[in-house]
Amino acid sequence: MSKHSNILEMRNISKRFPGGVVANNDVTIEVRQGEVHCLLGENGAGKSVLMSILYGLHHASDGEIFLRGEKVKIASPKEARNLRIGMVHQHFMLVPTLTVAQNVILGQYPAGTVLNMIPEVSQKLVELGRRFKLPVDPGALVMDLTVGEQQRVEIIKALYHGADLLIFDEPTAVLTPKEIAGFLDFVRHLRDEGITSIFITHKLDEVIAVADRITVLRDARKIGTVLAAETDPSELARMMVGRDVLMKLGDVRHDVGEVVVKINGLSANNSRGLEALSDVSFDVRAGEIVGIAGVSGNGQSELCLALTGLLESTSGSIQIDGEEIARLLPRGVAEKGVAHVPEDRHKLGVILPFSISENMVIHQFRKEPFSKMGRLLKKNISEYSRALTTEYRVRMRDTEQPIGDLSGGNQQKVVVARELARNPRFAVINQLTRGVDIGAIEFLLKKILEARNKGTAILLVSTELEELFAVCDRILVMSGGRIAGEFDGGRENLEEIGMLMATDVAS
Amino acid sequence: MEDFSLYVPLITVLAATWRMATPIIFAAIGAMFSEKAGVLNIGLEGIMLIGAFSGFAAAVHGAPIFVAFVFALLVGAVAGAIFGYLTVYLKTNQIVVGAAFNLLGLGITGFLYRVGDFGSSGIKISNPISIPFLADIPFVGPILFQHTPMVYLTLPLVFMAFFVLYRTAYGLNLRAAGDYPNALAAAGQSVNLHRFSAVVLGCSIVSVGGAFLTLSYTNQFVEGIVSGRGFMALAVIVFGRWTPLGIFGASLLFGLFFALQLFLQTISDAAIPYQAFQAMPYVLTIVVLVLVGGRSNAPKFLTVPFQR
Numbered sequence: 001m002s003k004h005s006n007i008l009e010m011r012n013i014s015k016r017f018p019g020g021v022v023a024n025n026d027v028t029i030e031v032r033q034g035e036v037h038c039l040l041g042e043n044g045a046g047k048s049v050l051m052s053i054l055y056g057l058h059h060a061s062d063g064e065i066f067l068r069g070e071k072v073k074i075a076s077p078k079e080a081r082n083l084r085i086g087m088v089h090q091h092f093m094l095v096p097t098l099t100v101a102q103n104v105i106l107g108q109y110p111a112g113t114v115l116n117m118i119p120e121v122s123q124k125l126v127e128l129g130r131r132f133k134l135p136v137d138p139g140a141l142v143m144d145l146t147v148g149e150q151q152r153v154e155i156i157k158a159l160y161h162g163a164d165l166l167i168f169d170e171p172t173a174v175l176t177p178k179e180i181a182g183f184l185d186f187v188r189h190l191r192d193e194g195i196t197s198i199f200i201t202h203k204l205d206e207v208i209a210v211a212d213r214i215t216v217l218r219d220a221r222k223i224g225t226v227l228a229a230e231t232d233p234s235e236l237a238r239m240m241v242g243r244d245v246l247m248k249l250g251d252v253r254h255d256v257g258e259v260v261v262k263i264n265g266l267s268a269n270n271s272r273g274l275e276a277l278s279d280v281s282f283d284v285r286a287g288e289i290v291g292i293a294g295v296s297g298n299g300q301s302e303l304c305l306a307l308t309g310l311l312e313s314t315s316g317s318i319q320i321d322g323e324e325i326a327r328l329l330p331r332g333v334a335e336k337g338v339a340h341v342p343e344d345r346h347k348l349g350v351i352l353p354f355s356i357s358e359n360m361v362i363h364q365f366r367k368e369p370f371s372k373m374g375r376l377l378k379k380n381i382s383e384y385s386r387a388l389t390t391e392y393r394v395r396m397r398d399t400e401q402p403i404g405d406l407s408g409g410n411q412q413k414v415v416v417a418r419e420l421a422r423n424p425r426f427a428v429i430n431q432l433t434r435g436v437d438i439g440a441i442e443f444l445l446k447k448i449l450e451a452r453n454k455g456t457a458i459l460l461v462s463t464e465l466e467e468l469f470a471v472c473d474r475i476l477v478m479s480g481g482r483i484a485g486e487f488d489g490g491r492e493n494l495e496e497i498g499m500l501m502a503t504d505v506a507s
Numbered sequence: 508m509e510d511f512s513l514y515v516p517l518i519t520v521l522a523a524t525w526r527m528a529t530p531i532i533f534a535a536i537g538a539m540f541s542e543k544a545g546v547l548n549i550g551l552e553g554i555m556l557i558g559a560f561s562g563f564a565a566a567v568h569g570a571p572i573f574v575a576f577v578f579a580l581l582v583g584a585v586a587g588a589i590f591g592y593l594t595v596y597l598k599t600n601q602i603v604v605g606a607a608f609n610l611l612g613l614g615i616t617g618f619l620y621r622v623g624d625f626g627s628s629g630i631k632i633s634n635p636i637s638i639p640f641l642a643d644i645p646f647v648g649p650i651l652f653q654h655t656p657m658v659y660l661t662l663p664l665v666f667m668a669f670f671v672l673y674r675t676a677y678g679l680n681l682r683a684a685g686d687y688p689n690a691l692a693a694a695g696q697s698v699n700l701h702r703f704s705a706v707v708l709g710c711s712i713v714s715v716g717g718a719f720l721t722l723s724y725t726n727q728f729v730e731g732i733v734s735g736r737g738f739m740a741l742a743v744i745v746f747g748r749w750t751p752l753g754i755f756g757a758s759l760l761f762g763l764f765f766a767l768q769l770f771l772q773t774i775s776d777a778a779i780p781y782q783a784f785q786a787m788p789y790v791l792t793i794v795v796l797v798l799v800g801g802r803s804n805a806p807k808f809l810t811v812p813f814q815r
């Protein structure tokens with residue numbers, strides 16, 4: 001094969017899920033033999049789905065795949081592996097209680113094998129480890145390995161079964177900064193050994209560090225493929241987050257009220273125990289919307305969880321009207337007048353099988369007029385919920401149907417209605433518009449402005465810059481768990497904000 | 508020389524230990540296969556009863572002891588197939604199905620025993636086989652080398668279980684099915700098929716453990732003859748940390764308590780009611796579970812149906 005031959009072409013791939021989500025829309029990518037090809041895009045852009053199609057986990061609704069010049073149909077991961085495609089998933093497919101060698105061979109024996117061949121596998125693993133500079137201990141239990149080492153097991157498993165096209169789905173999301181450096185070195189080494197890699201990520205610095213070519217996806221579509229040598233982070237950031245321009249919905253206000261929220265030196269760890277939020281300090285005033293911009297995964301989630309009592313901070317203070325709330329439990333925080341529109345709506349925002357009414361009074365059902373001596377007053381609850389759903393134009397059959405029946409946008413309206421109806425002192429709003437259609441986006445943003453005008457202090461976290469420009473009075477950029485910069489809420493700062501988002505201050 | 512008054516009872520008790528442990532070893536090893544693959548079967552008691560009855564029924568109708576055991580094994584496999592179909596494929600709650608099997612085992616065997624004609628003279632059970640020379644060694648001989656074939660068979664059974672689990676591809680798949688089934692599925696294998704096969708294999712062995720009670724221990728079927736051994740087997744698996752050797756050892760401990768209990772009943776005076784001794788193995792079950800329950804080695808996906 002010539003130097004520039006394509007090992008893989010995916011042509012005009014579309015994927016529609018039942019229920020109407022279009023995850024890939026006419027996407028075409030070409031991957032060259034022996035290159036490191038980055039697939040870049042925001043969360044939800046369709047990267048994982050595209051690669052799942054290549055690996056046989058999903059089936060494309062439309063489009064064709066050519067592998068090494070031949071048209072192929074890939075119905076299952078097994079077939080993908082037979083075609084020498086390997087995938088390292090975001091969530092490792094390893095059995096913690098088995099050893100490295102056992103995991104490598106698990107379920108992939110040659111037909112008719114009776115014995116488990118562990119001695120043979122172990123020996124071959126040691127040889128492979130030497131060749132690929134990827135030393136592994138075949139007898140170690142997977143649960144005793146660090147996350148980085150487990151990832152190596154996944155990689156060597158693919159290599160063991162003969163893969164020469166490797167797909168990595170957000171491989172660095174689970175690694176420490178030091179492990180990331182080692183991993184990027186290793187990917188370069190794979191390239192020297194003639195292995196082709198497709199590397200999914202949304203971190204720009206990694207892309208620049210390791211890629212030969214980069215394909216950017218946004219909103220299920222391909223935006224373009226560029227040479228790493230000929231691009232820079234700000235161009236990539238623009239390709240990634242660019243979006244239809246939303247009009248500025250409210251004026252930027254400077255004449256805001258007193259300080260409501262005072263955050264000082266706040267730090268917190270993520271669920272894997274790594275520091276995700278480092279020494280963050282800022283204020284939010286009454287009647288002000290402060291936006292948090294940033295590529296997802298830079299500490300925004302942890303910030304919101306810490307502010308609402310759902311995540312214990314490791315240090316620092318959070319004051320509401322001068323009162324410390326950093327040690328309170330979620331209910332205590334809510335009772336201090338803090339509202340929360342969470343990022344993960346299904347996990348933290350609503351209880352899917354419960355009715356719209358029940359979801360509407362989830363903070364207040366213990367008190368009158370919604371209950372009396374432990375008995376729910378259904379009539380009052382329904383009335384309250386009917387008034388709010390009308391105000392928010394929630395499309396539904398009636399207030400007693402399960403909220404799970406509603407579309408994402410209508411569920412979000414219920415959450416926002418519930419949170420803002422309490423006239424909160426402080427509202428933490430994370431990814432307000434995720435999974436919400438354009439019409440509803442504008443409606444919800446206007447409701448947020450209404451709350452601001454009534455004097456609520458608002459923190460609006462979003463990966464969509466346009467959403468922030470539409471309503472924010474001030475914008476803070478988060479990167480690597482820190483506040484990397486502060487800007488006025490006008491869109492004239494787009495370029496500079498994009499640049500800041502792209503640089504990871506932690507590394 | 509030894510104190511003669513203690514020497515004889517000691518031999519009696521120790522010789523009975525392995526014999527008393529045998530049905531529990533079979534039941535626990537069988538259930539271990541199914542648990543390793545992720546299916547908890549609390550219906551062991553019922554399946555042992557079915558095994559005890561079917562073996563007995565075959566023997567009464569003239570089957571040689573060996574054939575009667577094979578018959579019990581097949582009936583156990585059928586019971587396992589039903590259990591596996593309900594829990595693995597229909598994903599019915601494993602505890603509920605297990606409880607149903609216990610009730611069903613008791614009801615069905617009791618019913619069939621009453622409506623059928625099984626005489627009252629019992630059957631001719633297998634005789635102990637004395638291993639030449641070894642059986643004559645003092646002390647050790649009667650304890651280890653004068654048993655019925657099924658008792659000796661527990662050794663190859665434990666070895667077989669160890670070999671299958673830790674030396675074969677199938678065993679590796681089973682362990683993955685119980686500890687992280689998604690990995691097995693990702694490797695292109697059917698989790699459900701592995702679980703189902705483990706349940707069928709397991710229940711066959713459990714059923715043989717039940718048949719031991721009527722074919723090698725007593726020569727009669729009595730309603731409820733298993734009397735809690737199925738539940739003890741569940742405790743034994745926990746105590747044995749889900750390993751064949753551990754299960755063998757834990758079963759011997761239970762066997763020892765059964766043997767001790769029998770012996771103490773014979774010598775007890777009226778001051779201590781014999782029921783107090785009878786309760787010993789059951790009390791041990793509870794003690795074991797309380798002591799070991801916390802730091803367990805259980806398959807991570809035990810009782811969790813596989814969805815994908």
Ligand SMILES: Nc1ncnc2c1ncn2[C@@H]1O[C@H](COP(=O)(O)OP(=O)(O)O)[C@@H](O)[C@H]1O
Nearest residue numbers: 017021023041042043044045046047048049050
């Ligand atoms: N199995 C599925 N069923 C329905 N929708 C899905 C499924 N998997 C992914 N999606 C949706 O497809 C879109 C793209 O997802 P994904 O490819 O995972 O994004 P990312 O670029 O972050 O990897 C998202 O809107 C997601 O919600």
Ligand SMILES: [Mg+2]
Nearest residue numbers: 047048049170
């Ligand atoms: Mg993804």
